Amino acid sequence: xxxxxxxxxxxxxxxxxxxxxxxxxxxxxxxxxxxxxxxxxxxxxxxxxxxxxxxxxxxxxxxxxxxxxxxxxxxxxxxxxxxxxxxxxxxxxxxxxxxxxxxxxxxxxxxxxxxxxxxxxxxxxxxxxxxxxxxxxxxxxxxxxxxxxxxxxxxxxxxxxxxxxxxxxxxxxxxxxxxxxxxxxxxxxxxxxxxxxxxxxxxxxxxxxxxxxxxxxxxxxxxxxxxxxxxxxxxxxxxxxxxxxxxxxxxxxxxxxxxxxxxxxxxxxxxxxxxxxxxxxxxxxxxxxxxxxxxxxxxxxxxxxxxxxxxxx
Amino acid sequence: xxxxxxxxxxxxxxxxxxxxxxxxxxxxxxxxxxxxxxxxxxxxxxxxxxxxxxxxxxxxxxxxxxxxxxxxxxxxxxxxxxxxxxxxxxxxxxxxxxxxxxxxxxxxxxxxxxxxxxxxxxxxxxxxxxxxxxxxxxxxxxxxxxxxxxxxxxxxxxxxxxxxxxxxxxxxxxxxxxxxxxxxxxxxxxxxxxxxxxxxxxxxxxxxxxxxxxxxxxxxxxxxxxxxxxxxxxxxxxxxxxxxxxxxxxxxxxxxxxxxxxxxxxxxxxxxxxxxxxxxxxxxxxxxxxxxxxxxxxxxxxxxxxxxxxxxx
DNA sequence: CATCAGTGCGGGCAATTATTCATTTGAGGA
DNA sequence: TCCTCAAATGAATAATTGCCCGCACTGATG
Numbered sequence: 255x256x257x258x259x260x261x262x263x264x265x266x267x268x269x270x271x272x273x274x275x276x277x278x279x280x281x282x283x284x285x286x287x288x289x290x291x292x293x294x295x296x297x298x299x300x301x302x303x304x305x306x307x308x309x310x311x312x313x314x315x316x317x318x319x320x321x322x323x324x325x326x327x328x329x330x331x332x333x334x335x336x337x338x339x340x341x342x343x344x345x346x347x348x349x350x351x352x353x354x355x356x357x358x359x360x361x362x363x364x365x366x367x368x369x370x371x372x373x374x375x376x377x378x379x380x381x382x383x384x385x386x387x388x389x390x391x392x393x394x395x396x397x398x399x400x401x402x403x404x405x406x407x408x409x410x411x412x413x414x415x416x417x418x419x420x421x422x423x424x425x426x427x428x429x430x431x432x433x434x435x436x437x438x439x440x441x442x443x444x445x446x447x448x449x450x451x452x453x454x455x456x457x458x459x460x461x462x463x464x465x466x467x468x469x470x471x472x473x474x475x476x477x478x479x480x481x482x483x484x485x486x487x488x489x490x491x492x493x494x495x496x497x498x499x500x501x502x503x504x505x506x507x508x509x510x511x512x513x514x515x516x517x518x519x520x521x522x523x524x525x526x527x528x529x530x531x532x533x534x535x536x537x538x539x540x541x542x543x544x545x546x547x548x549x550x551x552x553x554x555x556x557x558x559x560x561x562x563x564x565x566x567x
Numbered sequence: 568x569x570x571x572x573x574x575x576x577x578x579x580x581x582x583x584x585x586x587x588x589x590x591x592x593x594x595x596x597x598x599x600x601x602x603x604x605x606x607x608x609x610x611x612x613x614x615x616x617x618x619x620x621x622x623x624x625x626x627x628x629x630x631x632x633x634x635x636x637x638x639x640x641x642x643x644x645x646x647x648x649x650x651x652x653x654x655x656x657x658x659x660x661x662x663x664x665x666x667x668x669x670x671x672x673x674x675x676x677x678x679x680x681x682x683x684x685x686x687x688x689x690x691x692x693x694x695x696x697x698x699x700x701x702x703x704x705x706x707x708x709x710x711x712x713x714x715x716x717x718x719x720x721x722x723x724x725x726x727x728x729x730x731x732x733x734x735x736x737x738x739x740x741x742x743x744x745x746x747x748x749x750x751x752x753x754x755x756x757x758x759x760x761x762x763x764x765x766x767x768x769x770x771x772x773x774x775x776x777x778x779x780x781x782x783x784x785x786x787x788x789x790x791x792x793x794x795x796x797x798x799x800x801x802x803x804x805x806x807x808x809x810x811x812x813x814x815x816x817x818x819x820x821x822x823x824x825x826x827x828x829x830x831x832x833x834x835x836x837x838x839x840x841x842x843x844x845x846x847x848x849x850x851x852x853x854x855x856x857x858x859x860x861x862x863x864x865x866x867x868x869x870x871x872x873x874x875x876x877x878x879x880x
Numbered sequence: 881c882a883t884c885a886g887t888g889c890g891g892g893c894a895a896t897t898a899t900t901c902a903t904t905t906g907a908g909g910a
Numbered sequence: 911t912c913c914t915c916a917a918a919t920g921a922a923t924a925a926t927t928g929c930c931c932g933c934a935c936t937g938a939t940g
Contacts, residue, residue, distance in 0.1 A: 266625035273621045274631070277899070287672045291920060294897065300623070308586040310613070312579035318587070359600045502675045592927070604890055607928065 261301065268293050269300035270552045313337045320562040324555060327566060328547045332356070332554035333531050335562040345558045346535055350379030353462065353533040353556050358384055360460050361420060366391040367459045370520065372498045373398050374464025374473065376533045381412050384419045395425040395454045397461065397498045399518040403430065403478050410477065425451045429518045431499055432479045436515040443518060455520035458528055463552070465534040467542050468493040468501060484513060495542025497522055497532065497551055504541060506549010525550040535561050575616065581606050582613035607644065620641050626650045633875040637868060640879060641860045644842050645669070645867035648875040658871045659848055663692030666775065666846040666869045671697055673773050674733060679704040680772045683833065685811045686711050686723045686852060687777025689846045694725050695733045708738040708810045709766045710774065714830040716743065716791050723790065740763045742831045744812055745792045749828040756831060768833035771841055776865070778847040778855050781806040781814060797826060808855025810835055810845065810864055819862010838863040 264286070271282045272293075276474045279297070283290045300306055307316065317335040325333045334356065336348040342531055353558070357380060360367065369392055371377065396413040408431055427448065433439035441451070466473040474480045474496060480488075491511055492503040499517040501509045506524070508514050531554030534543050544565055546552050557565075572843040577599070584595045587604075592610070596603045599868035613619050622628065630648040638646045647669065649661040670693060673680065682705055684690065691708075709726040720727070721744055730737045740761065756765070782800055787793045787809060804824055805816040812830035814822045819837070821827050844867030847856050857878055859865050870878075 262625065263627050266623050267631065269625075270623045270628055270631045274623065274628070275635070278895090289673065289920060290897090292918085294899095295918090298898080300625075305623055305625050306621060307624050308619060309581050310583045310587065310618055311620050312575065312582075312613075312618050314576050314579040315587070318580065318583045322588070327624055362600065395568040591925090602890055603927090604929095605888085609890090611928080 260271050261299075262305075264302065265296040265300040266305050268296035273306060285364030292547050316560055317562070320566065322371055323566055324562055328553075328555075329550075330547075330553055330555060332531055334556045336556070336558050338559040342536065344375065345560075347379065347533045349533055349556055349558055350376055351383050351449065353378055353380035353531075354383030356531065356556065357381070359385070361387050361389050361392060361422075364391075366393070368393045368395065368454050368457055368478060370395050370455065370458035370461035370463075371399045371412050371416060372461070373408070373464065374533075375410060376535070377412045378410055378415060378461060379466050380462070380533060381416045381419060384416070387420045387422075389420050389422040392422045393425065394420065394422050395451060395458070396427050397455065397463065397520045399427045399429040399431040401428065401430045403432075408477065410473070420488060427451060427518060427520075429547075431477075431518060432513065432519055433516045436512070439516050439519065458520075460528055461526075461530045463497050463530065463532050465532050465539055465542050465546055466496045467539050467554075468495060470538060472496075474499070480513060488512065488513065494545050495539070497546060500535060502545055502549060504545050504548075506545045506547070506551055522551060526553065529554045531556065533557075537561075537564075540564050547548050569727050574612075575618075578609040578613040578616065579618050581609035582619050583657070583715050585610050586619060588627070596633050608812050615795060630872055633879065634874060636879055637875055641866075641868075642843055642863075643860075643866055643868060645844055647869045647870050649869070651872040655849065658873075659689065660692060662848045662869055663689055663847055666690065666693035666844075669844065669869065670694070670775060671700070674705060674735075675702050677704075679706070681706045681708065681767050681770055682709050683710045683768065683771035683774035683776075684729060685774070685776030686721070686725055687779065687846075688723060689848070690725045690775060691723055691728060693775070693846060694728045694732060697729070700733045700735075702733050702735040705735045706738065706767060707733065707735050707827065708764055709740050709835075710768065710776065710833045711769075712740045712744040713740040714741065714743045716745075719733070720861065721790065723786070724868030739831075740831060744790075745829060746829045746831055749825070750829050752829050771833075773841055774839075774843040776810050776843060776845050778845050778852055778859055778865075779809045779810060780851050780855050783851060785809075785814055787812070787814075793826060807858050808852070810859060813864075815858055815862060815864065817858050817861075818859045818866055819860070835864060839866065842867045844869065846870075848876075850877075855879050 268282055268286065271277045279290045279293045283293045295455050304498045314337060317337055321333040321335040324330060334352050339348055340344045360369065371394060394416060396411060400408045400411040402408045403454050413424055413426050433442060438448060468485060472485060475485050486503055488509060488511060492500045493509050494504050495502055498519040500519065500522045501513055503509055530552045532546060532552040533556040535558040540561060574685065579719050581595055581599065590605045592606045596606045603821040625651060630650055631832060633644040634648040637643060649665050652658045652661055672680065684707060709724060711724065713721045713724040715721045726737055726739050742755040746755060748755060781798060787849045788795060788798050800821060801814055803822060804822050806814045806822050807817050808815055811832040813835045814824065814826055816822055843865045845859060846869045848871040853874060
């Protein structure tokens with residue numbers, strides 16, 4: 255029986271008394287005939303030696319494991335994983351809920367912020383969960399245009415919904431989500447009334463965006479921003495996803511296509527310094543999310559358990 | 568999603584961050600957007616709700632579980648269970664080791680003690696593990712006679728071995744372990760020189776004893792204290808074990824037999840107030856140990872894992 | 881509309897645990 | 911035998927956690 259063994263035995267014994275027995279180090283010391291300090295050392299050695307295994311017996315636990323791993327794998331600043339619920343819809347609600355919470359937390363900060371907000375059903379749901387807040391110190395800007403091709407207000411532009419909840423100066427982009435041509439886009443964005451918006455968009459402190467798939471019933475198609483022909487062409491060029499209208503391939507690189515020159519959204523830099531948080535879930539969006547992560551278009555993610563697991567797998 | 572659910576979720580989340588993430592409550596508070604106190608409450612709720620499971624990944628852990636259960640089951644003051652080792656002999660050594668440690672701990676106490684010591688191979692091994700100690704303040708008395716039937720010193724009387732290690736007044740019983748008759752026993756114990764011993768034996772602060780089986784190669788037979796005929800008779804009366812020579816049945820009651828009136832040992836009361844600690848292990852001794860526990864002849868036990876498990880099973 | 885029990889919150893303090901540091905101890909080597 | 915060095919020890923101190931208490935808010939009730 256080597257001395258190291260007896261040492262480990264004692265460490266395990268002390269740890270048992272401390273964690274399982276729920277005793278104070280003083281008590282353990284008197285039982286084991288040691289000083290309190292020695293007991294402290296033993297317990298800490300047991301912990302350091304990996305003898306003490308703790309786990310949290312709750313579904314959340316696995317989510318947090320996934321979040322931690324995603325953070326490490328993709329160098330994320332922020333990551334939240336919500337538990338898988340019965341239905342896909344319920345899970346989506348949970349993602350929205352979590353996103354709402356996170357937005358609320360940022361809006362609750364005392365220092366003035368410029369918050370950029372994208373589009374999408376998930377974000378819209380998130381904003382629905384917001385309470386009414388007085389945030390006059392912050393500025394909230396839309397990262398996308400808010401005009402549909404038919405001239406109506408874009409359905410899933412979230413800024414207006416947000417303005418109903420949050421008392422803060424808001425800055426929409428009164429231009430088409432996707433202009434008819436690159437030239438028109440340039441002209442529209444040159445409007446004087448958009449100068450402030452442009453300045454603010456370059457200095458966002460935090461951005462919340464959605465991620466859209468390109469294949470199938472892509473939001474861009476459903477909402478009439480691009481045609482099925484556009485979609486087919488983009489898919490042919492390897493497009494897998496889009497964020498605030500910018501279409502990217504599986505590597506997270508923007509596709510070289512007409513669409514990306516006509517999008518009126520704020521610039522979408524890779525590896526932004528400020529948090530750019532995507533809220534997205536669902537089987538169909540996985541390639542898009544993975545691409546956005548790989549291309550470092552986002553550095554924060556709120557998603558569901560299954561998606562998180564898939565992204566790590 | 569009920570409020571209790573979100574509460575538990577948050578509790579689990581906080582507990583995860585605290586235990587798995589290894590974060591301080593302050594950090595968790597800032598991450599979750601709560602006060603430190605709230606985090607403390609959440610963590611404590613998670614613990615109270617049984618969400619936090621801790622285990623010690625070391626063989627000792629199971630031993631301590633068994634010791635705890637034995638204590639509860641038999642109302643023991645002291646219980647120690649040592650891990651099962653490769654061989655039975657090694658396990659015996661471990662039991663002796665543990666017993667030695669415990670004796671040492673008692674001898675290290677500053678207040679004067681009267682320590683009673685029994686016999687047996689296990690105890691002998693325990694004393695072998697003792698370091699040299701200066702214990703002039705204590706008194707150590709033998710609980711059994713030290714004379715073999717052939718007039719020699721009884722082999723496994725532990726007192727003399729102990730005296731070599733420990734500087735303390737020792738009080739042997741210079742009488743046969745088992746006298747020829749009840750009358751002889753009375754006469755011998757009436758010797759004036761034994762008066763001090765007798766007084767001390769009534770006021771022991773702590774006793775260490777062995778437990779012997781009666782069937783098979785019982786120590787009493789091996790050492791020549793009783794004959795095979797005695798053994799057969801005792802077995803016929805339901806004897807299962809002995810402590811310092813007193814023979815008892817499966818219920819821990821002393822057998823009504825000649826032998827128990829001829830034993831010169833100190834009295835062996837049931838339910839003693841002072842700790843009476845038995846060191847015993849091995850498959851063959853189990854019925855004896857169980858009986859001693861049931862009859863409350865002992866209130867402390869040092870044994871091995873397998874024996875402990877069997878006693879609980 | 882006032883009242884009131886119930887609940888949760890955060891401040892402040894007490895208890896507990898972790899860390900640092902000077903000193904001692906003990907093993908091994910000259 | 912003495913010396914050296916590393917490990918271990920316990921006192922002092924810092925950091926962290928746990929707990930009590932008053933206060934504010936909420937929702938039910940008269």
